[in-house]
Amino acid sequence: MSPLPQTQPPAYSEGPEREWTPYPDPSCWVEDRTIVFRAEDNTFHFSVVWLSRHSSAVRDIMEARASDATMGTNANPIFVDGIKANEMASFIRWLSYASSPGDIDMEVANEAYLLGVLAVSRLWGVQMGEAFVLKNLDNLRPSLSSSRQLELAR
Numbered sequence: 001m002s003p004l005p006q007t008q009p010p011a012y013s014e015g016p017e018r019e020w021t022p023y024p025d026p027s028c029w030v031e032d033r034t035i036v037f038r039a040e041d042n043t044f045h046f047s048v049v050w051l052s053r054h055s056s057a058v059r060d061i062m063e064a065r066a067s068d069a070t071m072g073t074n075a076n077p078i079f080v081d082g083i084k085a086n087e088m089a090s091f092i093r094w095l096s097y098a099s100s101p102g103d104i105d106m107e108v109a110n111e112a113y114l115l116g117v118l119a120v121s122r123l124w125g126v127q128m129g130e131a132f133v134l135k136n137l138d139n140l141r142p143s144l145s146s147s148r149q150l151e152l153a154r
């Protein structure tokens with residue numbers, strides 16, 4: 001029986017002339033992907049790695065940013081039109097729970113928090129955020145007036 005052939009890794013150069021090819025599965029290529037957004041007069045700096053998997057709008061932002069390195073920086077934050085600062089803050093807090101294991105502390109899941117998550121989720125098409133809000137609004141239902149429940153159902 002002959003021994004297995006010994007193989008050597010292919011020769012390569014590490015100079016600037018070398019073009020490396022990213023692995024074709026995007027889940028194996030994770031970059032920092034932090035972006036600065038602005039809602040009202042406040043800026044928010046967070047990673048959109050997890051979010052870009054759930055929102056085509058955020059993927060579009062990432063593609064646009066690839067051609068303009070100044071976009072989404074402290075000097076040039078991306079303005080989120082129609083979203084209040086407290087809504088963006090609620091959404092980012094929700095992101096930290098949604099992108100990692102564990103349940104959200106229902107002490108913070110009050111009406112204002114949930115409506116903030118809902119506003120940004122609807123804007124960016126994050127169905128998981130909308131589902132989270134609808135599920136947790138049921139928990140608040142006993143404390144809401146009938147007219148407020150009808151308003152939120154729209």
